[in-house]
Amino acid sequence: MNLNKLSTDGVVRFVREHIEKRDRLIELFGMKIENVEPGKADVVMTVTENQLNAASLCHGGAIFSLADVAFALACNSHGVMALALEASINYLRPAKKGEILKAMAREKNLGKKTGLYIVEVINEKGKKVAFFKATAYCLDEKFPSKDK
Amino acid sequence: MNLNKLSTDGVVRFVREHIEKRDRLIELFGMKIENVEPGKADVVMTVTENQLNAASLCHGGAIFSLADVAFALACNSHGVMALALEASINYLRPAKKGEILKAMAREKNLGKKTGLYIVEVINEKGKKVAFFKATAYCLDEKFPSKDK
Amino acid sequence: MNLNKLSTDGVVRFVREHIEKRDRLIELFGMKIENVEPGKADVVMTVTENQLNAASLCHGGAIFSLADVAFALACNSHGVMALALEASINYLRPAKKGEILKAMAREKNLGKKTGLYIVEVINEKGKKVAFFKATAYCLDEKFPSKDK
Amino acid sequence: MNLNKLSTDGVVRFVREHIEKRDRLIELFGMKIENVEPGKADVVMTVTENQLNAASLCHGGAIFSLADVAFALACNSHGVMALALEASINYLRPAKKGEILKAMAREKNLGKKTGLYIVEVINEKGKKVAFFKATAYCLDEKFPSKDK
Numbered sequence: 001m002n003l004n005k006l007s008t009d010g011v012v013r014f015v016r017e018h019i020e021k022r023d024r025l026i027e028l029f030g031m032k033i034e035n036v037e038p039g040k041a042d043v044v045m046t047v048t049e050n051q052l053n054a055a056s057l058c059h060g061g062a063i064f065s066l067a068d069v070a071f072a073l074a075c076n077s078h079g080v081m082a083l084a085l086e087a088s089i090n091y092l093r094p095a096k097k098g099e100i101l102k103a104m105a106r107e108k109n110l111g112k113k114t115g116l117y118i119v120e121v122i123n124e125k126g127k128k129v130a131f132f133k134a135t136a137y138c139l140d141e142k143f144p145s146k147d148k
Numbered sequence: 149m150n151l152n153k154l155s156t157d158g159v160v161r162f163v164r165e166h167i168e169k170r171d172r173l174i175e176l177f178g179m180k181i182e183n184v185e186p187g188k189a190d191v192v193m194t195v196t197e198n199q200l201n202a203a204s205l206c207h208g209g210a211i212f213s214l215a216d217v218a219f220a221l222a223c224n225s226h227g228v229m230a231l232a233l234e235a236s237i238n239y240l241r242p243a244k245k246g247e248i249l250k251a252m253a254r255e256k257n258l259g260k261k262t263g264l265y266i267v268e269v270i271n272e273k274g275k276k277v278a279f280f281k282a283t284a285y286c287l288d289e290k291f292p293s294k295d296k
Numbered sequence: 297m298n299l300n301k302l303s304t305d306g307v308v309r310f311v312r313e314h315i316e317k318r319d320r321l322i323e324l325f326g327m328k329i330e331n332v333e334p335g336k337a338d339v340v341m342t343v344t345e346n347q348l349n350a351a352s353l354c355h356g357g358a359i360f361s362l363a364d365v366a367f368a369l370a371c372n373s374h375g376v377m378a379l380a381l382e383a384s385i386n387y388l389r390p391a392k393k394g395e396i397l398k399a400m401a402r403e404k405n406l407g408k409k410t411g412l413y414i415v416e417v418i419n420e421k422g423k424k425v426a427f428f429k430a431t432a433y434c435l436d437e438k439f440p441s442k443d444k
Numbered sequence: 445m446n447l448n449k450l451s452t453d454g455v456v457r458f459v460r461e462h463i464e465k466r467d468r469l470i471e472l473f474g475m476k477i478e479n480v481e482p483g484k485a486d487v488v489m490t491v492t493e494n495q496l497n498a499a500s501l502c503h504g505g506a507i508f509s510l511a512d513v514a515f516a517l518a519c520n521s522h523g524v525m526a527l528a529l530e531a532s533i534n535y536l537r538p539a540k541k542g543e544i545l546k547a548m549a550r551e552k553n554l555g556k557k558t559g560l561y562i563v564e565v566i567n568e569k570g571k572k573v574a575f576f577k578a579t580a581y582c583l584d585e586k587f588p589s590k591d592k
Contacts, residue, residue: 022200024197050176054169062173064209065212072208081203083239083242087237088236088237088532090431093407109388114581118414131404131429133386137557240555256572276552281575283431283534317498318497349466350463355509356528364503365505380535383508387529
């Protein structure tokens with residue numbers, strides 16, 4: 001697959017399908033990719049029994065994973081392999097079983113080798129659940145590097 | 149259960165068992181709690197198919213979740229309910245399927261209302277995989293608040 | 297001074313003047329407060345010789361300080377004493393001597409005890425220089441606590 | 445100046461003197477470099493009138509700057525130009541006028557292109573004042589790039 005021959009839309013679709021098929025946390029947590037555009041991605045997840053912590057609230061690790069998947073889609077959406085260097089998350093409101101969380105990743109900056117992304121996580125009422133920020137490091141490889 | 153009547157060891161054991169039984173990510177990711185002491189916790193996880201991202205490496209969300217569970221054990225180990233306000237993670241080296249990751253949480257500071265914890269994640273060869281840092285906010289409640 | 301008797305505008309003005317007069321980094325770095333509203337603040341600083349690091353670029357500490365002052369104005373603007381628990385900054389582009397930096401602080405969330413703020417730092421051409429995020433902890437005191 | 449011909453000690457001394465002479469925040473805040481070794485640096489600062497915020501406590505920007513200078517010394521100590529990509533700080537205890545703060549930077553990891561550093565800031569009684577963490581990005585240039 002030569003990404004150079006694809007349109008911008010084609011690259012985005014290729015990256016989305018590649019990640020959708022292979023990222024195991026998408027399946028494990030029942031995430032749904034709602035939208036991907038260059039530098040943008042929205043991913044949705046319903047809080048189920050599987051995501052709960054000992055306080056019966058949505059696990060910080062599950063909220064982080066949701067945001068991380070949206071971030072991965074956004075930072076790879078240009079067709080260049082990118083890896084997370086670091087990420088941080090602020091928890092704003094607990095989420096309970098049954099809540100539908102949406103993570104909205106947006107590119108804040110794209111430099112030569114690194115990019116900055118923020119992801120806002122809200123529930124179905126629009127209440128803010130978490131704020132995530134991450135730095136991507138762009139490799140010198142087309143995405144996905146070893147795909148045939 | 150009145151935690152006031154328990155010894156320090158008893159409190160730690162009670163908190164560990166409570167979290168071990170109820171935290172669903174421990175089961176989902178196959179984590180094993182190796183050790184808990186006041187302000188400390190070690191948790192282990194083998195990278196399996198379930199934890200992989202689209203690049204066939206251990207998912208950032210899975211590494212974060214491992215560190216987060218160690219952090220939760222450490223910050224609740226004093227028997228007072230604590231919640232994460234924020235956390236950050238630096239990824240230092242990718243982990244592959246089959247690697248055994250260990251997260252070691254240590255209390256750096258404990259104030260009146262908040263505590264600071266760092267968690268180092270290493271693989272079975274002692275190589276550094278990730279560095280995690282988080283702020284806990286201590287509630288005015290004994291742990292676990294609603295347990296009978 | 298009883299802040300309860302002031303209008304929202306009055307509280308904002310009082311807080312702004314209090315900080316403007318007493319915060320020594322404002323003077324040391326030649327910052328100018330452009331605007332303060334509830335949950336918002338814009339602060340400007342010209343990069344001079346005094347702010348340079350060893351690479352003759354604006355010092356990370358000076359950029360952080362600029363963002364921190366904007367954050368302090370925004371999180372105290374409601375008339376309740378607030379302190380920083382933690383802050384993080386991503387550097388997006390170096391700033392040189394003579395550049396005019398503007399820090400724009402915005403409240404992302406205000407809970408019972410904590411608030412989340414982001415600050416974007418741009419230069420006079422609108423180019424992004426830094427992205428700052430911080431958690432404020434609200435004390436149970438009117439601002440400023442000991443003022444007469 | 446050809447750093448390749450210098451011993452490890454010589455490189456460290458060269459970097460230290462270069463930064464000491466040119467970093468303007470060292471002079472502005474009255475910092476003293478106590479020690480630099482490969483991947484390590486200790487820097488001291490007394491809290492004076494100049495460093496105070498509106499609450500008459502040491503300014504978050506001044507504490508960050510102290511930690512940032514220690515970090516810069518540590519991450520440049522190998523003789524390769526390094527820049528900060530991101531940094532975060534947790535404030536653990538306020539510092540008052542007259543307190544002597546010491547920032548101790550330590551390299552946690554050094555990869556091909558990035559390094560991770562933590563800096564602990566304590567006062568003269570050994571009490572923890574702040575915890576700082578930063579990612580350095582190593583340029584493909586000897587330090588300092590344009591020095592003759």
